[in-house]
Amino acid sequence: MDKPFKNERLTYKLNIVAQQAITANDAIFFQETGCHIRDLRVLRLIDDTPGTTFAEIAKITGFERSLTSRILQNLIGSRLITRENSTEDARVFLLFTTGKGKEVRQVARRLSDRLEVILTDPLSSQELRALNEILERLGNWVTSEDYSQALDREVNKASG
Amino acid sequence: MDKPFKNERLTYKLNIVAQQAITANDAIFFQETGCHIRDLRVLRLIDDTPGTTFAEIAKITGFERSLTSRILQNLIGSRLITRENSTEDARVFLLFTTGKGKEVRQVARRLSDRLEVILTDPLSSQELRALNEILERLGNWVTSEDYSQALDREVNKASG
DNA sequence: TCATTTAGTTGCAATTTGAGATTATCTGGT
DNA sequence: ACCAGATAATCTCAAATTGCAACTAAATGA
Incomplete structure (x- = not known):
C-alpha cells in the first residue's frame, strides 16, 4: 500500500514518471527495433529532412559532436541511414534514411503510439x-x- | 522562435522538463548545500526517521546497495549524519542526522520551495x-x- | 601558396555504476 | 558448544558512457 510518493516535490514526481516511462520504453524500443530512443530520434530527424547534415543533427539535438558522430556511425552500421558526400563541400556529408530505416521508423512510430496509450491509461x-x-x-x-x-x-x- | 518541441511525445516532453529542472536544481543544491539532490533525499529520509538503517534506505530509495553505501559514506564524511551500532545486531547500524545535517536539511527544504515556485511560474x-x-x-x-x-x-x- | 578556419572523427581519460567477492555477525540445528 | 548457512554492509573491479582535446581532411582567403 506504499505510495511511491506522498508530499513530494514536483521535480521529484516528474523525475519518477519520466524515468520510469523512459527506461521501460527504451528497453522495449531496443527489443523491437534494435535502436535506443536517442538513435530513433536521430533517425526520425533524418527521415523528416533528407539530406540533412552532421552539424544540423548536432545542433538540433544538442548532443556533443563526438556523441552525434557515434550515433550516426551506429545508424550507418545498422544500415538504417546512408551518407553521401556533398558535391559542394567535400568535408560535409548528407544523410538519408534507407528503406530499412524508413521501416524501422514506422515500427517505432506505431510502437510509440501504443506505449503512450499505455502510459496515459489512468488519465x-x-x-x-x-x-x-x-x-x-x-x-x-x-x-x-x-x-x-x-x-x-x-x-x-x-x-x- | 524555435519551440523546444512541437508534436512530440509525452515521454519526450516529460523528459525535457524533468531533465532541465533537475539538472538546474541539482547544480544549485550542490552550490548552496554541498550535497546533490540524491544525497539530500537520503538525508531527509534519515532526518524523518531517526535510527533508520542502511537496508531501509536502500529499500525505500531503490538504490543499489553499493550506491547506498557510498552515499552514506559521503554524508558521514560531511558530518551530516552519524552511525551508531545497533545494540541488538552488531551487523546493523542506525543512522541519525547531526545538528549540521538538520540545518542543511532546512536550507535544502527552503531552497526547494523557492525553486519550485520558479519552476511553476508559468502555471x-x-x-x-x-x-x-x-x-x-x-x-x-x-x-x-x-x-x-x-x-x-x-x-x-x-x-x- | 601558406595560414586559418571549419567539418567531422578518434583516442583517451574521468566518472559512474553494478555485480560479485569479502568480512563480520547472527541464527538454528545438532 | 560448534558448525553451516543466512544476512548486513563494504569493497573491488570491470564495463559503459561521455566529454574534451587532439587529429585529419578540406575549404577559404590573403
Whole structure:
C-alpha cells in the first residue's frame, strides 16, 4: 500500500514518471527495433529532412559532436541511414534514411503510439490534454533564457 | 522562435522538463548545500526517521546497495549524519542526522520551495494543482505491477 | 601558396555504476 | 558448544558512457 510518493516535490514526481516511462520504453524500443530512443530520434530527424547534415543533427539535438558522430556511425552500421558526400563541400556529408530505416521508423512510430496509450491509461482524455498543454508550457519555460535568469537571481539573492 | 518541441511525445516532453529542472536544481543544491539532490533525499529520509538503517534506505530509495553505501559514506564524511551500532545486531547500524545535517536539511527544504515556485511560474494555481494530481496518478501507475504487465502484454502481442 | 578556419572523427581519460567477492555477525540445528 | 548457512554492509573491479582535446581532411582567403 506504499505510495511511491506522498508530499513530494514536483521535480521529484516528474523525475519518477519520466524515468520510469523512459527506461521501460527504451528497453522495449531496443527489443523491437534494435535502436535506443536517442538513435530513433536521430533517425526520425533524418527521415523528416533528407539530406540533412552532421552539424544540423548536432545542433538540433544538442548532443556533443563526438556523441552525434557515434550515433550516426551506429545508424550507418545498422544500415538504417546512408551518407553521401556533398558535391559542394567535400568535408560535409548528407544523410538519408534507407528503406530499412524508413521501416524501422514506422515500427517505432506505431510502437510509440501504443506505449503512450499505455502510459496515459489512468488519465481521462481531458486530463491528457491538460497534461500535454501544461508540459508544453513548462518545456518552453525551463528551456528559456528567462528561466535561467530567474534561477540566477534566486541564487544571488540567497548568497548575497 | 524555435519551440523546444512541437508534436512530440509525452515521454519526450516529460523528459525535457524533468531533465532541465533537475539538472538546474541539482547544480544549485550542490552550490548552496554541498550535497546533490540524491544525497539530500537520503538525508531527509534519515532526518524523518531517526535510527533508520542502511537496508531501509536502500529499500525505500531503490538504490543499489553499493550506491547506498557510498552515499552514506559521503554524508558521514560531511558530518551530516552519524552511525551508531545497533545494540541488538552488531551487523546493523542506525543512522541519525547531526545538528549540521538538520540545518542543511532546512536550507535544502527552503531552497526547494523557492525553486519550485520558479519552476511553476508559468502555471496558474489551478493548473499546478491539476499537474500535481495527474503526476501523482501517473507516478503510481508507472511504478505499479499492472503497468509492467500492460507493457509485457503489448510486447508479446507485437512479437507473437 | 601558406595560414586559418571549419567539418567531422578518434583516442583517451574521468566518472559512474553494478555485480560479485569479502568480512563480520547472527541464527538454528545438532 | 560448534558448525553451516543466512544476512548486513563494504569493497573491488570491470564495463559503459561521455566529454574534451587532439587529429585529419578540406575549404577559404590573403
